[in-house]
Amino acid sequence: MAMLHLLAPLRPRVATVNHHLRPEAEAEAAMVAQTCARLGLEHQTLHWHWDGRGNLSDAARRARRDLLAAWNPVVLLAHTQDDVAETFLMRLTRGAGVDGLAAMSPAFSHAGATFLRPFLHIPRATLRAYLTEIGAPWAEDPTNRDPHYLRARTRAALSDLPTEAIAQSARHLSEARQALDSLADLWAPKAFAEDRGTLLLRDLAGAPPETRRRLVTRALLWLAPAPYPPRGEALTRFLAALAQARPATLAGTRFDGKRLYREARSLPPDVPASQIWDARFTATAPPGATLGALGPDLPKDWRETGLPRAALASSPALRLEGRVISAPAIGVNQPETTIRPCFGEFLSLTAALSH
Structure with a gap:
């Protein structure tokens, strides 16, 4: 009032x-x-x-x-x-x-x-x-x-x-959080590389422990958007798996030993191509096209993509009248169609949920 x-x-x-x-x-x-x-x-x-x-x-x-x-x-x-x-x-x-x-x-x-x-x-x-x-x-x-x-x-x-x-102590901790986020910003391009909607693990071991935690939290939220990031023992175990290049899953994300990707079972439904899909992907497409997951129906030569089958199934695709017209992960790219991963958002996904 x-x-x-x-x-x-x-x-x-x-x-x-x-x-x-x-x-x-x-x-x-x-x-x-x-x-x-x-x-x-x-x-x-x-x-x-x-x-x-x-x-x-x-x-x-x-x-x-x-x-x-x-x-x-x-x-x-x-x-x-x-x-x-x-x-x-x-x-x-x-x-x-x-x-x-x-x-x-x-x-x-x-x-x-x-x-x-x-x-x-x-x-x-x-x-x-x-x-x-x-x-x-x-x-x-x-x-x-x-x-x-x-x-x-x-x-x-x-x-x-x-x-x-x-309250002043809380504000001081806000400044500390901003400093930690800035350090994570510097490490992000060194730690991960975006590859057709997946994140390739690069140099994560060299980062300080708190920076590693923030970077992995960002990766999980970018791949599988959620109201809150995973915490506690589950996140600690997942960090250990990444350090040992051991397969693991957490919060709708799978790690296969070298890359992280979205689990197909937790994906949202298709949307009109003019909308953002899975809080990550945008597209340019003809009227009537939809944007969603590629799904399990893959071409016979899918292994040549170098991506796991599960990663391909959860990768983005454009469809028009039921036919795939763009799916970058399997090399399908018709003229005047594009799918962008909005990777820049990955750099800002950290404590942003602590409103």
Whole structure:
């Protein structure tokens, strides 16, 4: 509500997400709508209903971002300095590393929209004092006082701790994360080479351990996009397999001893050629063409490609009226058709998911 009033002179559009998880949610959305009407601002309530699958908090957060990204290309979020400190302590109790403890980003992209957090340096108490001063209402989420929730317990613990100092530590770790990412950027071309939608392992052993972890995480996310990168013992075992040139699989990606490639069983369906497929591939093709996986029907001379059969099956192909018109992995390239791997995105896929 504080951000709404502060930005009202700029005439922003306003959205409220109703997750339909609390009986008070509808009244809270109505309060925001009434405030917007009084200020002459456009308001829309976006709705989400949990399907009962997965972690509720995580599902709600991802759904909220999806809804807001579809609603407007630029979205401002009102996270405060207290949110930074609370998130730091919550992740600290889970044994998080540099990426997890780093302060939430002031800007990030999601589903084609840009999200901004302009209040990360402002204490929550300052915003409440502002609302009190102007006589504006606001709502308190009762779950923030319910000790059954980790965030509520963390918020209570913070009442006796220096919130500003904790948030500053999180910001210092953000700078450390950026430095580690920059080092990984330098190593990326040395560690991997893109080859027809697969990643050839080059010199990974020479990189520092943390850089190796970041590079392999990037590779896994580029080959098999996912909301979160693999962590813990599974990632440690996969790193050991790469170091020993041992075949291994993890998170929809297979390593055959020298290259990494997407497992065909986890691929998305075909899309119109004008769209991005598998979050990696774009194409130039005639109208009506589709972009998707080549699949198991390979030419008799497929071994001459030098790629494993499974890698070929998961490689990209263009089809028109059911016929393959472009499949770079097997040397099919009709005039005026191209498939590009968007490899540049690989260089930026690291802690980008730690929003």
